[in-house]
Amino acid sequence: MREAAAFLLTRSVINRARQFRRRLKSPRYAIALLLGAGYLVLIFFGQPRADSALLPSGTIVSIGTLLLALFTLKWWLFGADRTALAFTPAEIQFLFPAPVSRAALLSYKLLRAQLPILLSVLIWTVLLHRHGAASLATPLYALGLWGFFATVFFHRLGVALQRDAVAEGGWRASWRALPVVLAIVLCIVITAFRVAPPAGGDRLAHARQIMETVPLSWLLWPFRLPLLPLAAESVAEWTLRFLGVLGLLLLHVIWIVRADVAFEDAALEATTRRTALLDRWRRQGGMASLTAVKARQWLPLGADGHPGLAILWKNVTRLIRTVRPVFPLLMIAVMVIGLTVGVVSKAAGGTALDLVAGLSLSWAALFSILGPQWIRIDLRGELEHLPLLRTWPVSGLVVMTSEVASSALVLTALQAVLAIGGTTALLLRGDLPIGWTQAVVLAVPMGLLLLAVNVISLSIQNGGALLYPSWVRTELRPGGIEMVGQQFLTAGASLLLLALAVLGPGLLGSGAGYLLWPHLALWSLGPATLLAAAGLGLEAFLILDWLGTRFEQFDPTAVN
Amino acid sequence: MIEVAGLRKVYGTLTAVQDLSFSVAPGEILGLVGPNGAGKTTTLRSLAGIIRPTSGTVRIGGHLLDQDPIAAKAMLAFVPDEPQLFEYLTVAEHLAFTLRLYRRPDALPRVSPLLEELELTGKHDALASELSRGMKQKLAIACGLIHDPAVLMLDEPLTGLDPVGIRRMKRTIAARAQAGAAVVLSSHLLQLVEELCTRVLIIQGGRTVALGTMAEISAGRPELSGRGLEEIFLSLTGHGEEPPA
Numbered sequence: 094m095r096e097a098a099a100f101l102l103t104r105s106v107i108n109r110a111r112q113f114r115r116r117l118k119s120p121r122y123a124i125a126l127l128l129g130a131g132y133l134v135l136i137f138f139g140q141p142r143a144d145s146a147l148l149p150s151g152t153i154v155s156i157g158t159l160l161l162a163l164f165t166l167k168w169w170l171f172g173a174d175r176t177a178l179a180f181t182p183a184e185i186q187f188l189f190p191a192p193v194s195r196a197a198l199l200s201y202k203l204l205r206a207q208l209p210i211l212l213s214v215l216i217w218t219v220l221l222h223r224h225g226a227a228s229l230a231t232p233l234y235a236l237g238l239w240g241f242f243a244t245v246f247f248h249r250l251g252v253a254l255q256r257d258a259v260a261e262g263g264w265r266a267s268w269r270a271l272p273v274v275l276a277i278v279l280c281i282v283i284t285a286f287r288v289a290p291p292a293g294g295d296r297l298a299h300a301r302q303i304m305e306t307v308p309l310s311w312l313l314w315p316f317r318l319p320l321l322p323l324a325a326e327s328v329a330e331w332t333l334r335f336l337g338v339l340g341l342l343l344l345h346v347i348w349i350v351r352a353d354v355a356f357e358d359a360a361l362e363a364t365t366r367r368t369a370l371l372d373r374w375r376r377q378g379g380m381a382s383l384t385a386v387k388a389r390q391w392l393p394l395g396a397d398g399h400p401g402l403a404i405l406w407k408n409v410t411r412l413i414r415t416v417r418p419v420f421p422l423l424m425i426a427v428m429v430i431g432l433t434v435g436v437v438s439k440a441a442g443g444t445a446l447d448l449v450a451g452l453s454l455s456w457a458a459l460f461s462i463l464g465p466q467w468i469r470i471d472l473r474g475e476l477e478h479l480p481l482l483r484t485w486p487v488s489g490l491v492v493m494t495s496e497v498a499s500s501a502l503v504l505t506a507l508q509a510v511l512a513i514g515g516t517t518a519l520l521l522r523g524d525l526p527i528g529w530t531q532a533v534v535l536a537v538p539m540g541l542l543l544l545a546v547n548v549i550s551l552s553i554q555n556g557g558a559l560l561y562p563s564w565v566r567t568e569l570r571p572g573g574i575e576m577v578g579q580q581f582l583t584a585g586a587s588l589l590l591l592a593l594a595v596l597g598p599g600l601l602g603s604g605a606g607y608l609l610w611p612h613l614a615l616w617s618l619g620p621a622t623l624l625a626a627a628g629l630g631l632e633a634f635l636i637l638d639w640l641g642t643r644f645e646q647f648d649p650t651a652v653n
Numbered sequence: 654m655i656e657v658a659g660l661r662k663v664y665g666t667l668t669a670v671q672d673l674s675f676s677v678a679p680g681e682i683l684g685l686v687g688p689n690g691a692g693k694t695t696t697l698r699s700l701a702g703i704i705r706p707t708s709g710t711v712r713i714g715g716h717l718l719d720q721d722p723i724a725a726k727a728m729l730a731f732v733p734d735e736p737q738l739f740e741y742l743t744v745a746e747h748l749a750f751t752l753r754l755y756r757r758p759d760a761l762p763r764v765s766p767l768l769e770e771l772e773l774t775g776k777h778d779a780l781a782s783e784l785s786r787g788m789k790q791k792l793a794i795a796c797g798l799i800h801d802p803a804v805l806m807l808d809e810p811l812t813g814l815d816p817v818g819i820r821r822m823k824r825t826i827a828a829r830a831q832a833g834a835a836v837v838l839s840s841h842l843l844q845l846v847e848e849l850c851t852r853v854l855i856i857q858g859g860r861t862v863a864l865g866t867m868a869e870i871s872a873g874r875p876e877l878s879g880r881g882l883e884e885i886f887l888s889l890t891g892h893g894e895e896p897p898a
Binding site: 388393394395396397398399400402403404406407410411414415477478480481483484485486487488645646648649650 | 664698701702703704705722723724725726727729730731733737739741742743746749750752753754755756757758760761778779780
């Protein structure tokens with residue numbers, strides 16, 4: 094197995110390097126890589142801001158200890174994230190039926206995990222050194238980080254292996270762990286009583302002091318150990334502490350390799366989950382999650398009617414059945430509570446209205462820029478179904494309009510709810526130069542304008558998917574530095590095109606508003622906005638018509 | 654019903670299909686066979702309007718596919734080898750959606766009998782993501798049949814089906830042809846092709862190797878007389894010397 098594992102790992106690295114070199118010959122890839130690398134260089138090596146210094150090493154160790162303890166508690170009580178057990182589908186196919194012992198499989202898993210661990214070490218070494226959080230020589234600091242990340246991964250893997258025995262029973266098993274939780278809470282309370290709060294009121298120092306006082310310090314010691322080398326002041330101190338970490342790692346390796354737990358089923362399940370997640374990332378983008386599709390019932394589709402509406406219905410159904418409605422419900426709840434408090438309570442009303450106005454309007458603005466990237470119930474989410482779409486007896490214009498309209502309507506509805514909430518809050522505060530009647534009347538043209546801008550913006554995004562599908566797919570796939578560069582390029586180009594598209598209708602609307610202002614004052618916003626929306630609508634129609642023609646000529650096999 | 658003339662599809666320097674001409678009459682089942690990479694899928698995709706041929710014409714029910722694609726596509730159904738379904742729609746919703754796309758509300762009463770025919774009755778409200786591979790294949794076929802197409806194109810339609818499903822599917826295909834549909838069936842299962850198809854088109858390297866009934870194909874080749882499709886296929890594609898399995 095050792096030879097086979099070494100062969101697999103080395104050949105994988107070499108072949109990836111070759112593939113990377115081949116890709117560099119493509120100007121598109123090379124430009125994206127350059128941009129991505131430039132951005133990362135700027136982040137890692139650029140001039141740090143004066144206020145960007147991180148916390149001192151001691152504080153970082155304390156925070157790290159606490160987080161590690163909390164995560165470990167969570168893993169033991171509720172089960173570790175089982176993706177720690179995931180292999181690749183090819184590894185499952187070749188290694189699992191092969192005459193290889195479980196111990197050998199786990200040894201391979203530990204060895205293979207070194208690649209992502211080393212990448213994390215590289216990133217964090219650069220970051221922490223750049224921000225002055227590390228006083229040790231870089232190689233020693235990097236080794237210390239490696240010890241920490243390796244211990245965390247090994248422990249997570251170990252817990253995932255043991256999960257069947259501890260927390261497979263879900264909440265019932267968690268209840269059984271109640272005495273452990275109570276003991277920990279008791280330990281924290283006893284320690285907290287023993288430490289008097291500092292005179293200056295420095296809460297961070299107080300918390301650190303509690304963590305370093307017996308009996309809590311004893312409880313936290315195993316979690317502090319992997320972090321101790323990072324706070325060493327000398328090479329001798331580092332060496333001693335690092336040896337401790339190596340000892341801990343060795344114990345973990347023995348624990349894992351000798352576990353002799355039948356982990357194959359769990360590994361298969363974890364692999365399937367991870368593969369599904371990667372697949373969804375590739376298809377849906379970074380917002381994808383492993384949320385199971387649920388057959389939530391909503392508006393049924395009748396057999397009679399326009400096919401375009403059926404496509405729109407299908408896309409909205411996808412949203413309803415694949416996205417948890419937590420965020421919109423939370424958003425509406427915050428807004429309703431804020432507005433209610435604003436109206437009912439005079440004392441807290443101002444603050445609540447400020448909060449609603451600030452949150453709602455800033456989120457509405459954020460959706461204007463990032464919404465077209467986030468909401469993808471359109472052609473971008475259908476790339477795998479393109480051959481099927483081409484068999485439908487529907488014109489390209491109908492397909493493109495329905496696809497773009499799906500995302501545009503949802504995005505506009507979200508923005509409208511936010512804008513209505515924010516505007517209501519401002520009106521209640523009396524911060525707007527218009528009254529309720531004007532606000533209600535102007536809401537209609539404003540909504541149309543918003544919809545028109547969103548249609549244009551989403552047409553650009555969908556046009557990109559249609560004309561340059563490989564760019565969109567690469568953008569969605571979890572990838573490396575080149576993906577960052579591609580995102581910059583596509584986002585920059587999209588914003589530029591949107592600005593160009595909005596310019597003409599914007600000038601038209603502004604001109605109309607300027608001419609009408611002496612006669613209609615604030616009411617002139619209505620016809621001016623309508624005119625701009627009409628201009629944008631015409632542009633949107635022309636763009637969609639053109640994209641429809643391109644869709645009819647498009648070769649879906651180019652995507653693959 | 655299907656008329657193909659001089660069909661050619663070029664990808665860069667690769668000519669996937671060249672000068673393919675054939676026709677399929679109503680009630681006929683044409684078997685499309687060929688070795689891997691012969692151009693079968695490209696041919697079917699060209700006929701279904703998924704890809705545009707580099708040259709040549711495709712007529713579906715008299716409508717030129719490149720000039721009147723909507724009318725042509727409204728008459729045909731293409732069932733690919735890998736079922737293309739929306740994982741977030743239920744079985745019934747897939748069918749309702751297809752009826753809307755093909756503007757066939759009159760076919761709504763056919764939903765229940767079709768689901769029964771394809772053994773999907775119990776899965777009416779199941780999401781596509783909850784179906785097994787075989788059930789997905791049946792649903793894809795149901796979506797292809799619900800609007801009663803005059804032209805049916807099937808790419809490996811039996812993949813993933815159990816023996817009972819295979820038998821039913823064969824009956825379904827034959828019944829559609831008897832009802833007047835023109836069927837193109839692409840498969841590597843030569844026994845299936847021999848059993849169901851009225852004519853066979855063998856292609857290799859994107860070119861026609863043979864076209865006609867079994868008798869017509871072996872007519873000019875006495876050595877193939879009385880042989881089965883497997884032997885004819887192997888002989889015509891240059892693998893005739895290989896010993897039988």
